[in-house]
Amino acid sequence: MNEAIQRIINGHGIAISIVSMLIVFLALSLISLFITLLPRILDLIAKVFPENEQQSNTPPVDDQIIAAIGFALHKRNCTRK
Numbered sequence: 013m014n015e016a017i018q019r020i021i022n023g024h025g026i027a028i029s030i031v032s033m034l035i036v037f038l039a040l041s042l043i044s045l046f047i048t049l050l051p052r053i054l055d056l057i058a059k060v061f062p063e064n065e066q067q068s069n070t071p072p073v074d075d076q077i078i079a080a081i082g083f084a085l086h087k088r089n090c091t092r093k
Contacts, residue, residue: 020026
């Protein structure tokens with residue numbers, strides 16, 4: 013057991029472990045910070061690039077027309093087999 017600990021110390025295992033944990037902690041902190049600031053960033057982007065609301069000139073489609081189109085396509089596909 014004593015020999016294993018000595019090999020870790022000789023190979024700088026403790027320093028490598030601490031640096032690795034710090035890198036992971038820093039990365040997770042940056043991700044958390046980005047997620048926290050994301051609503052503010054999106055608000056700023058929305059002010060710079062406002063969303064264009066275009067009104068459509070096409071009339072609304074009636075449910076009966078949609079049902080008729082669906083029935084016609086179904087009948088066409090069933091007769092092809």
